[in-house]
Amino acid sequence: MAPSPTSTRSPESPAPPSTPSPTEVIIHVYDLLPPSRLSSLLWLLSCPLVHTSLHLPPSPHELAFGGHPHPHLTGVYTSPVLQPPPGATHRTTLHLGQTHLQPWELASLIEEAAAAFKGTEYNLLTRNCNHFTDHVARRLTGRGLPGWCNRAAAVGLALPCLVPGEWVRVPVA
Template structure:
């Protein structure tokens, strides 16, 4: 997945790969991944750049752009091809700016609107395909069991909380009763 791939579609349009890059938020993922859980960050790579979503305190976009497979603060795990899009680079730039207006940093929520929700939304809009379920399984489990989650995770947004400690709290809460940690 190192270089962006483009090719001509049957109708003559140029297509480019849409790739999901997945990162570990914690070294514990090396162990919990095999039990079907993990704390992951993901981004979408299109036209040679990667796009992700993160939290901040302001009513402005939380969407950011980085070099592929090099998101700061995370440990790169893998890349997963999701499909192709026929959007040109300029069309994609307009598209990502429109989508970014729907993902303000102050609306980020670990359970209901996180980076993996953003990646899933982008993937579906670009390719018609959802991302693999394991990437955001912990958030889906948290949504189903929200009444059991610690108070700090039931707030509507994340504000200046170190995601590492917050994610660890969720992981420990879910896996500890099963003796997995």
């Protein structure tokens, strides 16, 4: 079939590079407290104790960050989508937007974040799962987590007498 008169490429020339399909950037928020009046009050005050994870469909996994005592190993891990951490309950899902990165660019960004978030550097107040999720979400969409996601850590940092020391220290190997 002959090219149309308005066609600008010959039948032999390669197709232009395709734009990747957008990937949704989803944050799952888990309440770390059991359902209780305290948990409800903290949510009402926009200061809940939460764990967040990042989901990039169609992946069946979400990415999160946690601490461990093994030097030089990332603290970034995967878990099945909507599988809460032990003792936690799924509370809400946030749709932060979309990214148009190529699959290899997404993989590279995740590898860079995993290298930057070592398990031994985890700190409940200054470098926790919400910091990780915010970091990656900002790089993917330009938007971070809502302030309430990590407000409890900010309060704990401002008022350290409220946080037991063993909650902040990473276990020693």
